[in-house]
Amino acid sequence: MTPDRSLIEQLNGTWRDPPGVWGFLTTVDHKRIAARYIVTAILLMFLAGMLALDMRWQLSVPENTRMTPQLFNESFSLHGSTMLFLVSVPLMEAMAFWLVPLMLGARNMAFPRLGAFSFWLYFGGVLTLWIAHAIDVTPDLGWFEYPPLSGPAYSPGHRADIWAQMITFTEVAALAASVNVAATILKMRPPGMTLARMPVFLWAMLIASIMTIFSMPAIMLVTSMLISDRLVSTHFFSVAAGGDAVLFQHLFWFFGHPEVYLIFIPGTGFVSSIVETFSRRQLFGHSVLVLAILSIGALAFGLWVHHMFAVGLPRLGNDFYTAASMAIAVPAGLQIFCWLASIWAGRTWFPTPMLWVLGFLATFVIGGLSGLMTASAALDLQLTDTYFIVAHLHYVLVGGAMFPLFGAFCYWYPKATGRLMSELWGKVAFGLIVGGFNLGFFPMHILGLMGMPRRVYTYSPGMGWETLNQVATAGSAIAVLGGLVFVANALWSYWRGEPSGADPWGGSTLEWASASPPPAWNLAFTPVVASLTPMWNGGGALSVMDGISVGKREVLVTSVTGAGPLYRQKSAAPSVWPLLAALAVSAMFLGSIFTPWAIPIGTLPIAAALIGWFWPNRPRAKIGPLKAMP
Amino acid sequence: MSRFAPIVLTLLLGACAGVQTPLSPVGDQASALHSLFMLMMFVCGGVYLVVLTGIIWSVLAARARRRQDAKNGSDKVLSRGLYTAAAVIVAGLTVLIVGSFIADRALIAARDDDAMLVRVTGHQWWWRIEYRDPASRRWIETANELHLPLGRTARIELDSGDVIHSFWVPNVAGKIDMIPGRRNIVDLTPRRVGWFRGQCAEFCGAQHAHMAFDVKVEAPAEFDAWLARQDNPVAAAAPDMPRGMAVFQGVCGSCHNVRGTSAMGRAGPDLTHFASRRSIAAGTLPMTRGGIQGWLAQPQALKPGTSMPTVPLAPSDADAVATYLETLR
Numbered sequence: 001m002t003p004d005r006s007l008i009e010q011l012n013g014t015w016r017d018p019p020g021v022w023g024f025l026t027t028v029d030h031k032r033i034a035a036r037y038i039v040t041a042i043l044l045m046f047l048a049g050m051l052a053l054d055m056r057w058q059l060s061v062p063e064n065t066r067m068t069p070q071l072f073n074e075s076f077s078l079h080g081s082t083m084l085f086l087v088s089v090p091l092m093e094a095m096a097f098w099l100v101p102l103m104l105g106a107r108n109m110a111f112p113r114l115g116a117f118s119f120w121l122y123f124g125g126v127l128t129l130w131i132a133h134a135i136d137v138t139p140d141l142g143w144f145e146y147p148p149l150s151g152p153a154y155s156p157g158h159r160a161d162i163w164a165q166m167i168t169f170t171e172v173a174a175l176a177a178s179v180n181v182a183a184t185i186l187k188m189r190p191p192g193m194t195l196a197r198m199p200v201f202l203w204a205m206l207i208a209s210i211m212t213i214f215s216m217p218a219i220m221l222v223t224s225m226l227i228s229d230r231l232v233s234t235h236f237f238s239v240a241a242g243g244d245a246v247l248f249q250h251l252f253w254f255f256g257h258p259e260v261y262l263i264f265i266p267g268t269g270f271v272s273s274i275v276e277t278f279s280r281r282q283l284f285g286h287s288v289l290v291l292a293i294l295s296i297g298a299l300a301f302g303l304w305v306h307h308m309f310a311v312g313l314p315r316l317g318n319d320f321y322t323a324a325s326m327a328i329a330v331p332a333g334l335q336i337f338c339w340l341a342s343i344w345a346g347r348t349w350f351p352t353p354m355l356w357v358l359g360f361l362a363t364f365v366i367g368g369l370s371g372l373m374t375a376s377a378a379l380d381l382q383l384t385d386t387y388f389i390v391a392h393l394h395y396v397l398v399g400g401a402m403f404p405l406f407g408a409f410c411y412w413y414p415k416a417t418g419r420l421m422s423e424l425w426g427k428v429a430f431g432l433i434v435g436g437f438n439l440g441f442f443p444m445h446i447l448g449l450m451g452m453p454r455r456v457y458t459y460s461p462g463m464g465w466e467t468l469n470q471v472a473t474a475g476s477a478i479a480v481l482g483g484l485v486f487v488a489n490a491l492w493s494y495w496r497g498e499p500s501g502a503d504p505w506g507g508s509t510l511e512w513a514s515a516s517p518p519p520a521w522n523l524a525f526t527p528v529v530a531s532l533t534p535m536w537n538g539g540g541a542l543s544v545m546d547g548i549s550v551g552k553r554e555v556l557v558t559s560v561t562g563a564g565p566l567y568r569q570k571s572a573a574p575s576v577w578p579l580l581a582a583l584a585v586s587a588m589f590l591g592s593i594f595t596p597w598a599i600p601i602g603t604l605p606i607a608a609a610l611i612g613w614f615w616p617n618r619p620r621a622k623i624g625p626l627k628a629m630p
Numbered sequence: 631m632s633r634f635a636p637i638v639l640t641l642l643l644g645a646c647a648g649v650q651t652p653l654s655p656v657g658d659q660a661s662a663l664h665s666l667f668m669l670m671m672f673v674c675g676g677v678y679l680v681v682l683t684g685i686i687w688s689v690l691a692a693r694a695r696r697r698q699d700a701k702n703g704s705d706k707v708l709s710r711g712l713y714t715a716a717a718v719i720v721a722g723l724t725v726l727i728v729g730s731f732i733a734d735r736a737l738i739a740a741r742d743d744d745a746m747l748v749r750v751t752g753h754q755w756w757w758r759i760e761y762r763d764p765a766s767r768r769w770i771e772t773a774n775e776l777h778l779p780l781g782r783t784a785r786i787e788l789d790s791g792d793v794i795h796s797f798w799v800p801n802v803a804g805k806i807d808m809i810p811g812r813r814n815i816v817d818l819t820p821r822r823v824g825w826f827r828g829q830c831a832e833f834c835g836a837q838h839a840h841m842a843f844d845v846k847v848e849a850p851a852e853f854d855a856w857l858a859r860q861d862n863p864v865a866a867a868a869p870d871m872p873r874g875m876a877v878f879q880g881v882c883g884s885c886h887n888v889r890g891t892s893a894m895g896r897a898g899p900d901l902t903h904f905a906s907r908r909s910i911a912a913g914t915l916p917m918t919r920g921g922i923q924g925w926l927a928q929p930q931a932l933k934p935g936t937s938m939p940t941v942p943l944a945p946s947d948a949d950a951v952a953t954y955l956e957t958l959r
Contacts, residue, residue, distance in 0.1 A: 069836045069934055142833050148810060149793040149835060154754075239811030245794065246809060279692065281702045285712060310796060310807045310831075312788075312814035315734060322730050326723045333719040336681065337712055340688045345703030348692035358685060365681045369674035372723075376730035378737060379666050381804020382652040385796060385831040451650035451800050453831045456839035460913075464648065 003524035010550045015107070015520035017574055026574035028112035029520055030097050033119050035416075037094030040126060041087045042487065047130070048082040049480055051075045056440075056473040062461040072457035073140040078133055080143030081163060085170045086126055088397065089212075089259065091405060092266040093118070093177040096205040099412065100181055102511035102518060103202060105190045105527040107548075107555050110183040112572045113613065118177040120582030125169030128590065132162040139163035142455065144256065145226070147237035147248050152230045161230060161593040164223040168589055171216045178209035178216075185209075188555060189563040190510070191545060192529035197563075199509050199532060200276075200283060203290045204269025207297040208262040214301065215262070219255035222248055232596050246311060253304035261300040263397060265293055267404035268335060271357050274404075274411050275339050277507045278354045279346025282533050285338035292331035292338075299328055309380040318377035325375035332368055336361060351505075352426035356407025359434040363403060367395025370445065385455075388448025394441045406433070406486065413490065414504045418516040419497030425489040432482025440475025443468040508533040513542055526556055529563075577613035584609045650800055650827040656847065657802030658783075658819040662736035669729050673722055737804065740817050745785035750776070752788070752795030752808040754834060755841040755936065756899050756912040761857055770861045771887070773899030775907045776828065776845045778802075778820050779853035788814040796832035799845050805831045820847040827913070836935030842913030860903055863890025864958060874954025877947045885937075888958065898938065904958040911936065922952045 003011075017023035017032070027033070055075050058067040067075070101109055109115050132138060139159045141150050150160040185206045189198065198206075225236040226248065235241035237248050268289075276283045283289065305313060305321040339361070348354070370392040374380045383389060413421050447468050452459065459465055503512040512535050514523050525544035527534060534542060545565075548554050553571040558564055584605035591598025648654060655661040695703070749769065751758040759776055760769040776799070778784050788797050790808040797816060798805030806816040830841035848856065875891070882901075883893030889902045908917055914933050915921035926948050929938040943951065 069839065073836065141835075146794055146832075149833075154793055154835065245811060284705060284708050288712065310805050311809065312806055312812060315738070319731055319734060323727050326727055329723055330716065330719050334712065334716060337684075337715045340684050341708040341711060344688035344691045345705075345708060346692055347696040347699070347702065348689075349696060350689070350693075358689065361685055362682065365678060369678055372674060372726060373667070373670045376666065376670070376726065376733070378730050378734035378804070379663055379670065381737075381806070382660070382663050382667070382800060385798075385805065385833075449651060449653050450648055451652070451827075451829070453798075453829055453838075455833040458839050463650065 007524060007550060008519075011521040011524065012519065014551060014553060017520070023574065025579055026116075026576045028108065028116050028572055028574055028578075030101050030109045030112065030115055031416075031518065031520075033115050034094045034098035036119055037090050037097065037122065040123065041091045041094065044082050044126065044130075045087050046483070046487075048079045048087065049483065051079040051082075053476060053480055055079070056469075056476045058457065059459075060466070060470045060473040062459050062463070062466050064458055067457060069457045070140065073142075073455075074133075074138040076455060077139045077142050077163070078129070081129065081139060081166065083397075084143055084259070084263075085167060086122075086129065088263045088401060089174055090122055090170070092208065092263060092401075093174065093181070095266060095270070095405070095408060096181045096209070097177070098416070099511060100184050100202065100205055101188070102415075102514060102522055103199065103509050104184065104188055104193070105510045105513065105523045106184065106188045107521050107523075107553070108571050109180050110188055110555075111180045113575050113578045114176050114180050116575075116578035117582050118173045118180065120579050121176070121585060122170055122173035124582060124586035124589070125166050125173065128162060128169060128586075129166040132159075137162055139166075144252050146252075147226060147229070147245055148239070150226060151237055152233070153238070155230075158593055161227055164227045164230075165589045165593055167223045168220055169586070171220045172585070174212055175216050178212035181205055182209040182213070186560050187557050189558055190527045190529050190556075191558060191563055191565050193534075193563045195561050195563075197529055197532050200272035200286065200289045200293070201269035201509070204265050204272070204293055207293050208265045208269075211258050211262045211265070211297050211300060215255045215258035218251050219259075222251035222255070225251075227592065228596075231592070246308075249308050249311065250304070253307040254301070256307060257304040258297075258300040260396065261296055263401045265296065267360070267401040268293060270404040270408035270411070271339060271360060273507075273509065274353045274357050274407055275342050276533070277411070277505050278350070279342045279348040280506070281342065281346040282508070282536075283338065284341040284345060285334075286532060288334055289338050292335045295331045296328060299324060299331075303328070303375075306375055306377075306380070307384075309377045310384050315377070322375055322377045326372055329368065329372060336365065352421070352423055352430060353407045353411035353505075355427065355430050356403050356410065359430060360399060360403040360407065363395060363399030363434065363438065366442075367392055367399050370395060383448060385453055386448035387444040387452045387454055390454050391441050391444035391448065394437075394444075398437060398441075403434070406430075409490070411505070412511070413493070414500030415511060415514075415516050415518070417494055417497070418500055419493050420500045420504060421493040421497060422489050425485060425492075429482045429486035429489060432485060433479050434482075436475050436478030436480070436482055438475070440472050440477075440479055443471045443475075447472070503535070506535075508535050510534055510542075575613070577609060581606065581609035581613055648801075649825060650829060652800040652804075654801060656820055656822040656824070656826065657799075658739070658821065659737050659803035659817060660801055661821075662733045663804055666729055666733040670726065673726060677722065738815075738817055740783035740785065740819065742785075745783045745817065746779070747787065748776070748784050749787045749789065750797060750808070751791050752797070752830065752834070752841075753791040754793060755830070755837040755933070757841075757843050758791070758899070759843075761860070763857070763861060768861075770857065771900045772860050772903065772907075773901075774843045774909070774912045776843060777853055777856050778818055778845065778847045779850040780820060780823055780847055782850065783817050783819045786816050786818060788816065793834050794832050795830045795834050795841070797828065798831040799826060799828035801826045802845070802847075807832055823847045823849060825908070829913070837933050840912060840914045840933050840936075842909075844908045844913065846908075859906070864888055864902060872950065872954055873947070874950035874952070877943070878951050878954055881941055881943070882951070901955070901958060905956050906959045911938070919952065919956065922955055923948065926951060 017027045058064050137158050139162055145160055145163055148154055185202050228234045229236050235243045237243045237245050303321050303325040306325045309318055374383050410421055452465050500516055502516050510527055528543040528545050548556055553573055554568050555571045557566045557569045559566055588598055588602025591602055655664040747762045749760040757774050760771045763770055788808040790810045795808040796805045797808055802818045802820050803816055806814045826845040828843045828845055879893045883895055885895035885898040887894050887900045910917055910921050910925050915925055929936050930940050
C-alpha cells in the first residue's frame with residue numbers, strides 16, 4: 001500500500017524538526033541522534049588510532065626516545081579509554097538507535113527525549129576526556145586504573161579524576177540508551193512480530209541492552225568509590241586504613257567482562273542480518289542463534305575472575321572460572337556454525353558487507369581460540385599482562401565487533417544515505433584493514449610469548465623483540481590507511497554514489513520497506529508481520545494497518561510477547577530540555593572532580609531541568625480504534 | 631593460526647634462546663605450563679583449520695549453488711551438522727579444562743618444609759629481595775637480583791611496598807601479582823643453571839618498563855657460598871676511609887643501606903654487595919664503570935620519574951663514589 005502525496009505532506013508536517021540551529025539542538029529524531037553518535041565515534045576512532053600509530057612508532061625501535069614515558073602512558077590510557085568507553089559501546093548503541101525503530105516499523109524510539117539526553121551526556125564525556133588531553137591533564141594509568149596506583153597517594157593531580165568522571169558520564173548515557181532500546185524492542189514491535197518472530201538483530205540489541213543495565217552500575221559504583229577515595233578520603237581501596245585494593249578489580253571486571261560481550265553481541269546481530277540477506281534464505285538455526293546470544297549474555301556475568309587469575313585468589317575458585325569462560329565456546333561455536341551453514345546452504349553472493357562477515361569469521365575465531373588459552377587459570381599466568389593479551393583483545397574487539405560493524409556500515413549505508421558505496425574501493429579498504437590488522441596484531445601473540453609485557457614504553461635491544469615490533473608497526477599503518485580509504489569511500493559516495501533505491505540488497509527485514517534515506521516518520525503505515533522475514537513474504541506485498549494519527553506525533557504500543565496492539569502513545573516533540581538536563585548533569589560531574597560540594601549544589605540545576613522536562617503538558621495516551629487494512 | 635604456521639614455528643624456535651620467555655622453560659612450573667600450552671596450540675590449531683576449511687567450503691558451495699541457480703540446501707543435513715559441532719566443541723573443551731586443572735595443581739606441589747623461603751617486595755620501580763638464612767633464621771637483604779639453587783624449590787613470598795606489581799620469571803614459572811595487604815606466594819623450581827630475566831608485568835606507573843631483575847640459577851654449593859657472602863657486612867670503616875665512602879655515607883646513606891657502615895637508609899635498594907650484581911637500577915643499565923657513572927650523573931634522564939634524585943656532586947666526588955661502589959662486591 002503506497003501512501004499518497006497528501007498523507008506524506010501531513011506526516012512531514014507532523015514530524016518535522018524546527019529549522020536551523022534550534023532544530024539541531026532540540027531534535028528527538030532517532031536517526032539524527034544516531035548519526036551524531038556515529039560521526040563523533042568515527043572521529044574519535046581516528047584520533048585514538050593516531051595515538052596507536054604513535055605508540056607503534058615508539059616501539060618499533062628499542063630504547064626509542066620519540067616518546068617520554070609520560071606521553072606513552074598517556075597515549076595508551078587515552079587510546080584504550082576512548083576506544084572502549086567512547087567508541088565501541090556508543091557505536092553499538094548508535095546502531096541500535098538508528099535501526100531498531102526502522103526494523104520495528106515504528107516512528108521513533110520509546111523515549112525520544114531520553115535518546116537526545118543520552119547523546120548530549122555522552123558528548124559531555126567525550127569533551128571531558130579530550131579537552132583534558134588538550135590542556136595536559138590526560139589520564140595516564142590505562143583503561144582500568146587499579147588502586148593504589150590511581151589512589152590519592154600515588155596519583156596526585158586530577159588525571160585519575162578525569163578518567164573516573166569520563167566513565168560516569170558515558171555510563172549514565174549508556175544506561176539511558178539501553179533502557180530506551182530495551183523498552184522500544186519490548187513494547188513497540190509491530191503487530192504480529194511475536195518474540196518468536198523477532199529477527200536475531202533485535203534479540204542481540206535487546207540482550208546487549210539488558211546486559212548494560214545489569215553491568216554498568218558496577219563500574220559507576222567503583223569509579224564513584226575511587227573518586228570519593230580521592231576527594232573525601234573514604235579509604236575504600238587504601239589498605240593501610242582497612243580498605244581492599246582487590247575490591248576495585250572485582251567490581252571493575254564484574255562490569256568489564258560483560259562489557260566486552262555487550263560490544264560483541266551487537267556484532268553478532270549485524271552478522272546475522274547480513275548473512276540472511278545475502279544468502280537469500282532464512283537464517284539456519286534462528287532459535288539456536290537466539291539461545292546462543294542469551295547464554296553468552298548470562299555466562300558473561302559469571303566469568304569476570306578470569307581477568308584476575310594472577311591476583312592470587314583461591315585456586316579451586318579460579319578453576320571454576322576457567323570452566324565458565326571456556327563454556328562460552330559452546331554458544332559462540334554454534335553461532336559460527338549457523339552462519340557458515342546459512343552461507344553454505346544459500347545462493348549466497350559476496351559484495352563488501354559479506355566480505356566483512358568472512359573477514360570477521362576468519363579473524364574472530366583466532367581471538368576466540370587465544371581466549372581459550374587465556375581462560376586457563378594456569379596458562380594465563382604466563383599470558384596475562386603480556387603482548388599476547390594485547391593481541392587477544394584486539395582480535396576479539398576489532399575482529400569480533402569492529403569488522404561486523406564495518407560490514408553493517410556498508411550494508412545499511414544505502415538505507416541511510418540513499419546511495420551505494422563504491423564496491424571497488426570498499427574491497428580495497430577491506431583488504432587493507434583485514435590484511436593490515438592481521439599483520440599488525442598476529443605478531444603480538446608471539447611477542448607476548450617471547451616475554452614482552454604490555455604497557456612498556458620501551459625495551460632494551462637485547463630482548464630480540466624489535467623485528468616483530470616493526471612488523472606490527474607496518475601492519476597497523478596499513479590498517480590505518482585502509483580505514484582512511486573506508487572513510488573516504490563513505491564521504492565520496494555520500495555525494496557521488498549511485499542512487500540505491502529503497503532496497504538495493506533485497507533485505508529480509510522491515511527497515512528495507514522505508515524510503516532511502518528514511519523520512520522523519522520512517523514508515524507511512526504500521527506493518528503487520530507474519531514471519532521472521534517480513535520483506536520476503538513469497539514476493540507478496542507487505543501487510544500494513546492504519547489507525548495511528550498522522551496529525552499528531554503518535555506511536556503504537558504492543559504487548560511484550562505476542563505483539564498485539566495495546567494503545568496509541570503520544571510521542572515527544574522536539575525539546576530543549578534533554579540538552580539542558582545533560583548540561584546540568586555535566587556541570588555536576590565536572591564540578592565533583594574539584595569539590596564534593598558540587599554534588600549537593602549541582603542537584604539544584606538538575607532538578608530544575610528535570611522539572612521542566614517532565615512538566616505535564618500533554619494529554620494521556622488514549623486507546624483508539626485500530627483497524628487492519630489488507 | 632595455520633596460515634601463519636611456518637612463521638610461528640620459525641619464531642618459536644628462534645625464541646628458545648630467550649632468557650625471558652615461557653617457551654623455553656627451565657623450571658618445573660614453567661614446564662607444566664609449557665606442556666599445557668602445547669596441548670592448547672594443538673587443539674586450537676586443529677579447530678582453526680576446521681573453521682577455515684568450513685569458511686572456504688561454504689563460500690565455494692554457495693557460489694556453485696548460485697551459478698547453477700540450485701535450490702537452497704536442506705535444514706535436515708545442517709541440523710545433523712549442528713549436533714556434531716556441539717559434541718565436538720564440548721569434547722574439546724573437556725580436554726582443555728582437565729588439562730588446565732592438572733597443570734594448575736602442578737604449580738604448588740612442594741611441601742612447606744622442603745621449600746626455601748624468599749621474600750620479594752615490589753617497589754616503584756625496583757625489587758627488595760630477602761632470603762631467610764636457614765641456620766640463623768635471619769633475613770638477608772639484597773635487591774634486583776635473585777639467585778636460585780638448582781633443583782630446589784624456592785617459595786617466594788610476594789609483597790608490595792606501594793602499588794600493585796607482578797612478579798614474573800617466565801622461564802621458571804608464571805606470574806603472580808604483588809598486592810599491598812596480601813601475601814601471595816609463587817614456587818620456583820629451576821632445573822637448569824644460567825642467567826634468566828624477570829620483569830614486572832602489572833602496570834605500576836611511569837617506569838613500569840624499567841622494573842626488571844636478573845635471575846641466576848646455580849649449583850647448590852655455589853648458591854650457599856653466594857648467600858653466605860651476601861650475609862657479610864662490608865669491612866668496618868677504617869679511620870682513613872676513602873673519600874668516596876665518606877661522600878656516599880653523607881649523601882646516599884639516607885636512602886641506601888650498606889651494612890657495616892653508617893649508610894643505613896631503607897627507602898632505596900640495599901647496596902651492600904652492589905658491585906656483585908649484574909645490572910643497575912632494576913635491569914636498566916649494565917654493571918660497568920660507565921653504567922655507574924651515568925646513573926649517578928643523570929638518573930632522571932635514564933629512568934625519568936625514578937625516586938633516585940639527581941644529586942649535585944662535584945665531578946671528582948662522583949668519580950670517588952663510583953670507585954667506592956665498585957668495591958662493594
